[in-house]
Amino acid sequence: MNKSFFYSSAIAAALLASSAVSARDTIEIVGSSTVYPFATVVAERYGRSSGGATPKIEATGSGGGLKLFCSGVGASYPDITNSSRRIKASEFALCQSNGVNDIIEVQIGFDGIVIANANASGAAPLNLSRRELFLALAKQVPGSDGELVDNPYTRWSQINSNLPDSAIEVLGPPPTSGTRDAFAELALEGGCKTFETISALKKSDKQAYKTVCHTVREDGAYIEAGENDNLIVQKLEANPSALGIFGFSFLDQNADKVQGSLIEGVAPTFDSIADKSYPVSRPLYFYVKKAHIGVVPGLQGYLAEFTSEKAWGPEGYLAEKGMIPLPTAERRALAAVVATLTPMSGQEPLK
Structure with missing residues (x-):
């Protein structure tokens, strides 16, 4: 032709x-x-x-x-x-x-990705590190010998004695969500690479490294709450011991209902996201x-x-x-x- x-x-x-x-x-x-x-x-x-x-x-x-x-x-x-x-x-x-x-x-x-809980909990906002978030929510984590094991943690206090002695229960978006992708990359991988054995894996097998760092546990500690971030806010009000993951704008609009956790000492605010001091922004x-x-x-x-x-x-x-x-x-x-x-x-x- x-x-x-x-x-x-x-x-x-x-x-x-x-x-x-x-x-x-x-x-x-x-x-x-x-x-x-x-x-x-x-x-x-x-x-x-x-x-x-x-x-x-x-x-x-x-x-x-x-x-x-x-x-x-x-x-x-x-x-x-x-x-x-x-x-x-x-x-x-x-x-x-x-x-x-x-x-x-x-x-x-x-936008910043916020890890929040209900104001009704009466407690001060949590101060979490990305390493602690990885240990709480990853499917596999390093065991005592450094080898990967299925996540054994069921309570926050098992990860850090300064954290509440409450069950790990986090409401978050599904795999189709960009918030989930960004959370995995910025928060989970940010904590994952603090472990030397996993960080070294990035050089030898990049795909295996990403799988370890980005795969969320499926045993009930992480609960997929759909694409509706307003629904997560409502569920946090009903369950003050749970945490939720969503964008900063939803925290800003629901400040009377929920409070954002500090990440490595930095609160999620307009200014901290703008100057990039808040670690989980995208x-x-x-x-x-x-x-x-x-x-x-x-x-x-x-x-x-x-x-x-x-x-x-x-x-x-x-x-x-x-x-x-x-x-x-x-x-x-x-x-x-x-x-x-x-x-x-x-x-x-x-x-």
């Missing part, structure tokens, strides 16, 4: 995709439950100011959102996916294989299909609203909701990426 045939076929496919997308007049967004409240307030403000349809947003988790986003182009697939971690190389490849070729990546700010993103821009009504306007200083700036309404803004230079650079609709490169170092 000649080149003109392939060229004509490509145009036909593009027109078909555009026609399919134009069958929908409402922006559809999926993804991270952590980014959900930020995206929702932007959507509501944009809907009011534009007079158009308010974008539809669904909290599917970062992994679930990227899977939906990367499944194809057209009205059946979302326009944007929110994520509390960066897209993985395997997800980027899935997008490419399904014709989702031009993806615009926007880092919107930072960037937040959204991803956009360039093929849908100019076809789905309002998509470019929504992006402009999200990346405006009144939204994501230091004095913006997203900061009031608990999102930690990016430095000024980074915000300006990313606003330019959105304004010029510049897609990310497949050669960029993806995890």
Whole structure:
């Protein structure tokens, strides 16, 4: 077949995709439950100011959102996916294989991962180390001889006598959640690599090292509470001895109900996350299909609203909701990426 045939076929496919997308007049967004409240307030403000349809947003988790986003182009697939971690190389490849070729990546700010308990417990906030979190929640931990064993710890006081003599019971997100991914990387692995025998494993068998450091125990000490972080807050109120894992914005919005644990002596606050002194913080993103821009009504306007200083700036309404803004230079650079609709490169170092 000649080149003109392939060229004509490509145009036909593009027109078909555009026609399919134009069958929908409402922006559809999926993804991270952590980014959900930020995206929702932007959507509501944009809907009011534009007079158009308010974008539809669904909290599917970062992994679930990227899977939906990367499944194809057209009205059946979302326009944007929110994520509390960066897209993985395997997800980027899935997008490419399904014709989702031009993806615009926007880092919107930072968030801290909080380990919290109910204010009703009456106790002062816990002061936990990443090493203690690893020992409490990993599937396997070093035994007395340094060899890996199934996690034997059932009470916090067994890990550190200064911690409460209460059962280890932690409510957290499922594997599809970006919060779970980030917690595993920042908190569990942060504690895991303090053990010399495990740290040495990283050089000899990187996959085995990651499995040990990132695998959460399945014996009931860690309880998957779904993608709804508000539900975790409610369950903590019902069980004051339990801990919960969720984003800082949910702590900020529920300060009358829950309190955040210190991590290595640093409390989770707006300032400690912004200056990166809080050890368990991560960037937040959204991803956009360039093929849908100019076809789905309002998509470019929504992006402009999200990346405006009144939204994501230091004095913006997203900061009031608990999102930690990016430095000024980074915000300006990313606003330019959105304004010029510049897609990310497949050669960029993806995890």
